Amino acid sequence: MMRCFVSMLCLLIACSFARADDAPRTMLRAHLEPAGPVVAGSAVKLVVDALTTSWFTAAPDWPTFEIHDAFVTLPDDNALNLNETIDGVQWFGVSRVYRIVPRASGAFDVPALSITLHTGGTDTPVTLQTPPQTFTATLPAGAEGMTSFFPAPNVTATQRIEPQDGKLEVGGTISRIVTQHADATESMLIAPVQFGEIDGLRRYAKPPATRNISADRTGLVAGERTDTVTYVVNRRGRYALPPIDIEWWNTITHQRETIHLPAVNFTARAAHEKPLWEIPADALAGAARHTVIFLNARDVVYACIALACIVAGAWFYPRMRAAWERVRRAWIAARRKRAEGEFAAWRALKQATDSGSMRRVIPALYRWMDANPRFAHPARVDEIAEPDLQDLAKAVETHYERAESVESGVRVKLHRRMGWRRSRRARGPALPPLNSQ
Incomplete structure (x- = not known):
């Protein structure tokens, strides 16, 4: 009887070990290509492999991250299926590549990524982390001191102002639109334009618009990035949108170049508001939109001068009219005297x-x-x-x-x-x- 019980216990333990061996296993791998120092402006690949001994019921959750002074992208067309044998065990998975483009020189730290895997054979997702990575970027000779290192064969930039006629009033808006075109460069790698604050204007930046220009045979031809900022006029006066200088590194001549966009000057006049006393009382009682009248010292001076002219005219008019009548009668008398003389x-x-x-x-x-x-x-x-x-x-x-x-x-x-x-x-x-x- 005792011998039978021991046999059954050993069978249960063996079965438990067999079930443990049958549970799916998961693994994450990550490495940088190239592993050594790179030149700023060139792409560094962060290759991440997600592996399992069974299968994936859903795609892994690939996170996004940011690195200071670098562009980080995850293209949608670089997924690669894996099928490997590691230590006699068959592994299946998928590989994705992050592209990291440093914009300056120095050391860059790639943080650890938390990726959730959905494997077959279990109902519980598994979350794993990649090991942190580090790489170093250097600048070519002559590029030291650049605010943002942006290499390209050729870069052009244009700006557009709306409205173009420059007729603005207080409360109106003016938009400054800057478009950059870089040959053989992805639009996501083009550096953004920095728009500053201006006293008297309220700034609203719009999300940038990017597009890649491709050809059927050659592939990527150029990239375009459009940055737009809108300013709302708070008070009347003369304003100037400062000039914009865009620095870039010419990969053909290996020299630093600058694109200069000139300043934009415009004048905003006072808004033609409806006087407050002409607003119906029932409209104000119904919480209607209030009218704001903008006044400055020059408006007050003009109003005082106009009022003084009206008062002087009202005071001098009777006297001037009487004097004119005397002169007219004297002229008529002189003409009559001459006619009868x-x-x-x-x-x-x-x-x-x-x-x-x-x-x-x-x-x-x-x-x-x-x-x-x-x-x-x-x-x-x-x-x-x-x-x-x-x-x-x-x-x-x-x-x-x-x-x-x-x-x-x-x-x-x-x-x-x-x-x-x-x-x-x-x-x-x-x-x-x-x-x-």
């Missing part, structure tokens, strides 16, 4: 004399004598003392006696006196002196 009477007399009609000459002569202050009022023809005009006076007296027309000789003499009469200005009293006795 000696000069106008003399011109009418000349025209009447030229016509040769005594019916026109006699009234014109008496009108001129009445307008002349040297004659008494009422004036008489016999008071004419000028020798040249005495012929005209005699013609008038003869007209009453014989009713004849004025002679042509008188007309000629009157023409000769015209220039003298225009320039002469008598300054005598309009009325005869009063009798002082």
Whole structure:
């Protein structure tokens, strides 16, 4: 009986060991290619192998990680199936390659990666870690002091500003778009553009847009990276987006080169806001959007000047209007006086004399004598003392006696006196002196 019990116990132990040997086994391997120092800008491969003695029910969870001053990528097209015999045991698995591109010189530490494996024959996932790795990168001669070492056969860069017309108001936005094109380089390896903060503007950076340009036969041709930043204007004024310098290492000439993008200047004016007193009260009561009015010292000065002009105009307008009326009345009086004065009477007399009609000459002569202050009022023809005009006076007296027309000789003499009469200005009293006795 005892011998039977011992036999059964040994059988159970053997079966337990057999089940333990049948449990799937897992393993992670990791190494760097190349293992020695590399030149900054060249790719270092981190090869990670996930192995099991059974099979994978799901793909391993490949994590992502970052290394300072280096680009780390995990391409989707580099998975490789494994089938190996290790110490007489058959192993199956998959291999993935991380690409690490250092941007500067120095030592780089690759952290340990935690990878979860889903194997067949067990319901519990297994999480393993890769050993940490270390590699060293150096810079070629002449590349020392570069902010970011970026090697490529050729690099070009352009910038675009939106809106292009530069018409901005407070609260508006302006976008600066920089596109880099690098030959024979993946877009993910192109260094990002650094946009700084600007006083008076609020900066919003957008995610970069990258694309690889490939050809059917040659494969990768170039890579493009587009960085976009948007600035929101907080206050009015003049602004300048600083210039951008992009450094890169020319792998053909083995020299450092720089691409310079010029600064961008623009002016933002105050927003045309609706005055607060024009907003309906029910709109404010309903929690409507408030209107913000931006004012600065120059706006206040302009408002004060405009107000002073309005007040001065209201104060001076009645006085200026009265002064204008006085000037206008004086001008009208002067014109009337000239039209009714000696000069106008003399011109009418000349025209009447030229016509040769005594019916026109006699009234014109008496009108001129009445307008002349040297004659008494009422004036008489016999008071004419000028020798040249005495012929005209005699013609008038003869007209009453014989009713004849004025002679042509008188007309000629009157023409000769015209220039003298225009320039002469008598300054005598309009009325005869009063009798002082």
